[in-house]
Amino acid sequence: DIQLTQSPSFLSASVGDRVTITCRASQGISSYLAWYQQKPGKAPKLLIYAASTLQSGVPSRFSGSGSGTEFTLTISSLQPEDFATYYCQQLNSYPRTFGQGTKVDIK
Amino acid sequence: EVQLVESGGGLVESGGSLRLSCAASGFTFSSHTMNWVRQAPGKGLEWVSSISSSISYMYYADSVKGRFTISRDNAKNSLFLQMNSLRAEDTAVYFCARGTVGFDPWGQGTLVTVSS
Numbered sequence: 001d002i003q004l005t006q007s008p009s010f011l012s013a014s015v016g017d018r019v020t021i022t023c024r025a026s027q028g029i030s031s032y033l034a035w036y037q038q039k040p041g042k043a044p045k046l047l048i049y050a051a052s053t054l055q056s057g058v059p060s061r062f063s064g065s066g067s068g069t070e071f072t073l074t075i076s077s078l079q080p081e082d083f084a085t086y087y088c089q090q091l092n093s094y095p096r097t098f099g100q101g102t103k104v105d106i107k
Numbered sequence: 108e109v110q111l112v113e114s115g116g117g118l119v120e121s122g123g124s125l126r127l128s129c130a131a132s133g134f135t136f137s138s139h140t141m142n143w144v145r146q147a148p149g150k151g152l153e154w155v156s157s158i159s160s161s162i163s164y165m166y167y168a169d170s171v172k173g174r175f176t177i178s179r180d181n182a183k184n185s186l187f188l189q190m191n192s193l194r195a196e197d198t199a200v201y202f203c204a205r206g207t208v209g210f211d212p213w214g215q216g217t218l219v220t221v222s223s
Contacts, residue, residue: 034209036152043202043216044144044152049209087152091208094166096142096154 002026002090006099012107019075021102023088028068032092035064035073038101039084047086048073078104109133109212111203116217123193123221129186129203129214137181140207143188145199146216155201156188171197195223 003026013019023033031051036044046055048064051071061076075082083106088099115127129141143155156177157166165177176189186203198221204210 032208036210038152043213044210045213046206046209046211049211055209055211089152089154089210094157095168096157098152098154101151 001095002029002093002097004088004090004097004099006086006088006102008102009100010103010105012105013078014107015078015080017078017107019078019082019104021073021086021088021104023066023071023073023099025069025071025090029090029092031067032090033064033066033071034089034091035062036087036089037082037084038087044087049091109205111205111212111214113201113203113214113217116201116219118220118222119193121193121195121221121223124189124191125193125219127188127190127201127203127217127219129188131184131186131205134205136179136184139205141179141186142204142206142210143177143186144202144204144210144213145197145219146202147196147199150199153199158186190219193219193221195221197221 005024007022033051035048038044047058052064063074085101085103087101110132112130142157158177174192178187200216200218202213202216204213
């Protein structure tokens with residue numbers, strides 16, 4: 001099974017900050033990686049798929065990059081509505097594993 | 108509007124069974140792979156199972172293999188998860204979701220609580 005490790009697990013940031021979250025895969029997954037945002041009590045929301053393709057309707061301050069085993073999600077200027085937990089997921093093979101999550105909190 | 112609505116969750120004793128349903132609307136259900144994902148209280152996301160559009164392929168997490176069965180009725184735009192031999196560690200919110208390169212959309216989730 002492919003393991004995904006996100007770093008950091010928790011980060012504290014201010015509105016306007018540039019935020020970067022990393023997701024490392026235990027083996028190569030090409031560009032078969034997605035990023036999700038989840039707020040408390042809500043279903044996850046797809047932000048990015050195929051490592052760098054922005055899902056329709058998602059603000060352009062979100063971007064994704066990487067291929068193979070190392071991937072990043074960047075929020076260029078953190079907004080109040082971006083405080084949430086973020087997950088990566090590999091869709092290269094089954095089981096479709098998720099990272100453990102990164103909680104972005106207000107500094 | 109593309110929408111997924113889960114139902115069927117509830118409280119069940121350890122060893123019992125439940126059948127979850129997911130009703131799809133607003134898209135051509137029969138053309139898409141469908142998935143179940145769960146989230147235990149205060150924990151992260153765990154992929155549970157996937158079924159291909161034509162019902163040719165079904166995949167399961169090791170944690171549920173042999174106990175859970177995924178199925179779908181393309182004529183009724185519905186996805187199902189039959190859960191048998193339930194354990195306390197199956198307690199979670201269960202989400203259905205569409206897709207293969209990214210899961211979108213997701214339903215609102217249905218809570219399954221297994222009492223020991």
